[in-house]
Amino acid sequence: MPYTINAHKPTVLIVFGGNGDLTKRKIIPALFNLYLENRLPEKFAIIGTSRTKFTDEKYRTDLLAGINKFSRTGKAKKEDWAKFSVNISYQAADIKDVASYDEFESTISKLKNEWKEDPSVLYYCAVSPDLFCTIAENISKSKLENNHETTRIIIEKPFGRDLESAKALNKKLLTIFDEKQIYRIDHYLGKEVVQNVMAFRFANTIMEPLWNRTHIEHVQISVTEQIGVEDRGSYFDNAGILRDMIQNHLLQLLCIIAMEPPVNFDADLVRDKKVEVLKAMRKIVPGMIDKVAVRGQYGAGWVEGKEVLGYREEAEVNEDSNIETFAALKFYVDNWRWQGVPFYLRTGKRLFKSASHIIIQFREVPHNMFNNVERNLPKQNRLIISIQPDMSIKFQLESKTPGLEMNLNTVDMVFDYDGKTKIDSPEAYETLLLDVISGDQTLYMRADQVEAAWEVVMPVLDYWENNKMNDFPNYPANSWGPENAEALIAKDGFHWINLPDKNKKE
Incomplete structure (x- = not known):
């Protein structure tokens, strides 16, 4: 596909539902394989979040087990995983509580200073559909990164339960993001x-x-x-x-x-x-x-x-x-x-x-x-x-x-x-x-x-x-x-x- 933005721009990916099955089976194995093929930006960070409390080390260990079980490339080599996983961190948070989003803002600011460049910020909603609007609203209330060129939100299916709920969800998202920032994913x-x-x-x-x-x-x-x-x-x-x-x-x-x-x-x-x-x-x-x-x-x-x-x-x-x-x-x-x-x-x-x-x-x-x-x-x-x-x-x-x-x-x-x-x-x-x-x-x-x-x-x-x-x-x-x-x-x-x-x- 023709890319419209430099694929090597520094990127921060925040995964809501970071402890979920989708993250372990699909999202992290996919990102790891992209890393192995030198497709990810040189500077990137993956932040998983859910209500469960984990240390970064425990979280990385769980993700590695998912890669070893589900990745198309098989078990990860120790040296490859070590270089990749250093970019992964975990933040326990209640995604319904707007105050929890302050830590995301702090982490993004820290990475900006470290990289000396504004990154693309991607929010992946790997959660129950009833939380999509909550996440979008709290991103807005927290005044997190929302540059129309570099901030994106990824929405998993189902997108609505029927026509009316799909319209309502679109309407809510479009009050916060532009259409070009919204990625409604269909893995097929x-x-x-x-x-x-x-x-x-x-x-x-x-x-x-x-x-x-x-x-x-x-x-x-x-x-x-x-x-x-x-x-x-x-x-x-x-x-x-x-x-x-x-x-x-x-x-x-x-x-x-x-x-x-x-x-x-x-x-x-x-x-x-x-x-x-x-x-x-x-x-x-x-x-x-x-x-x-x-x-x-x-x-x-x-x-x-x-x-x-x-x-x-x-x-x-x-x-x-x-x-x-x-x-x-x-x-x-x-x-x-x-x-x-x-x-x-x-x-x-x-x-x-x-x-x-x-x-x-x-x-x-x-x-x-x-x-x-x-x-x-x-x-x-x-x-x-x-x-x-x-x-x-x-x-x-x-x-x-x-x-x-x-x-x-x-x-x-x-x-x-x-x-x-x-x-x-x-x-x-x-x-x-x-x-x-x-x-x-x-x-x-x-x-x-x-x-x-x-x-x-x-x-x-x-x-x-x-x-x-x-x-x-x-x-x-x-x-x-x-x-x-x-x-x-x-x-x-x-x-x-x-x-x-x-x-x-x-």
Whole structure:
């Protein structure tokens, strides 16, 4: 991505929720890997904060355990960790108490004097969403660094619980910060394959003539998870999969597939094109919801030889919960490029396997000349973008099978990250954190983009909340979801495409 601010400017990162799971699993390992690749500024400081009291030494020890367990580069070398961790400190604080912020101001001033240069100051809200406004307000009341060019605030999802709460949160943040200071993070946008879709689409002339309703029959976007809600029962039972996955991750993937080419990679120009997609999406009217949306909730079952609980038996979940753990929806983008092309989105927990992929299915050949009953008839071409567990972009084409007969066979043209690249692909948080440090908002959501995404799903969300399902749970663990999810796509003459897993029997 094109950086608009010197990436080597001294930087102070204050992590609210510094003792949390996200910090240990993602944020610190990402920063450490950036350090190993000489991507961080020469002068930087990381300040973790939460209510728990720690010494700096104890805090660093806990973070090192997280790196050794979760970092893509494996266990940290002692000398590397020693040089990196000297920049980490910990400040116990009650983030609801404005007086607690005085110590942050004192630390920033001390670093200014030491570095003899004003640093960029980044506030990372790795906390419960109900604390986002509190942190922003106390930063303002404490008159902490708020230079519009160098101060930034990073907001984790969920950004609001619905359209009205998202608008209220945007309104509050924008009274304190400018839009260019607010980084609403969606880690899916930092994934290597997702970024490569932009290059694949807009850097290759052969793609543009095919990327429209004339040649594309339908699009499928699937993000499936084998795990259940694990220790997130309390959160999930107030959110559901529609809020947790579709409103943000899956709709953002849809935007990347459907957007028009921007003039250049300026952050606002790219985000303008994504907002145009959301604004063009066909409104879902109440009477049509059951025809375009399916929900499900998992029951008990067996996963990899182990018996697992149904959703309603999970910890901190209501025993008669109406919350969906599976959702499948059909959308249309009403513009010249995509008119009439259905976009099918599917996501769920306790499904057969964990995978994320985008499938572009092209139309049939206009005239089938291979019509001999003894031959394999040509199958429709597909572009398969696999995000996880494998990272690849695959074209499925038809070719003649070697031999004396004119028999057809599907062949794959594959760009496989694992097999073709010698560079270890960075984790999403590495990309996203480097962008924040550098002042690049291309991969971050703008206020109008967040609100437009909420507008798309609100009719379904309201309907589901006000209409209880009587057949929950309606799919067993280790399946592909409820039967009516298949009916949703089958009535249009299609079926969900589940990619084979070489390590698992279908």
